[in-house]
Amino acid sequence: MNVDGILDELGILPGINEVIVTTERDGVPNAAPIGIIRDENVTVRLFLGTHTYENVLATGQLVANVTHDPMIFVEAAMSDLGEECFLRRDGVLTLKDAESWALFRCSPYRTDIIMPELEFVRGEVIRREFRAINRGVSCVIEAAIAATRYNALRVDSYLEEIRRLKRIVQRCGGPREIAAMKRLEEHLAASFP
The missing domain is CATH 1.20.58.290 (Hypothetical membrane protein ta0354_69_121.)
Structure with a gap:
């Protein structure tokens, strides 16, 4: 299966996909709601001075976690998630309640707003839930x-x-x-x- 097919399976579809991105640095986990942009390339918009940006700059990677839990989006946007919200899967820091996750490599550069291209590494579907749009x-x-x-x-x-x-x-x-x-x-x- 090609990368587009794999991303489709993981729930990262063409357009802007609102996900919870997990990163870490020095063993400290971080989560933030971020839009993964999938068109002819897969990119992300990161902002200088955020924990996510600093972690990606240090490690060169991020994990896109697909979830439909509105509480996780609120908590990740407004505060730090507790360690109980994270789980390592195959050595990758993910959200414990993620429906799927995708590990990406990227090379950010120092500027106020960056949109690095993401390179898919691997991912996993944890559970498939059929639901109507709410x-x-x-x-x-x-x-x-x-x-x-x-x-x-x-x-x-x-x-x-x-x-x-x-x-x-x-x-x-x-x-x-x-x-x-x-x-x-x-x-x-x-x-x-």
Whole structure:
């Protein structure tokens, strides 16, 4: 099977794939929600000064973990995940509850925003779950992205976006999505008392 076929099997499809990227340096694990961009190449956008960027710069690799758990996206976006959230599989640091994972090699370079090309190394499907699309999950992920941008830029339009997305989560999400949205609001309130 070619690399495109393998990435399809792992759930990393053409377009921007929101995943939780795991990295580590000096034995310290890190997780962050990041978009893996798959078009004619596979790339990722990393930002200077983040733990993910520094870890990738030091190790030359990252792991894309596919998960549909909105709480993991919120926690990884707004705080550090506890060690209980990670698991080594075949020597690779992954999310414990990942549905699949893919190890990539990349060579970042020092600039404010980088988009290195990723080279697929190996991966594994842990479990296949068939599910309908839940708008609540998508909205929680969008809200987590807006929250990280608000934290970085302090632009009020991101708060308006979060409020709009919350209404959709309340209408379309299940208990896990509603709890994740509440947790996101708690993180924001703690950041700006």
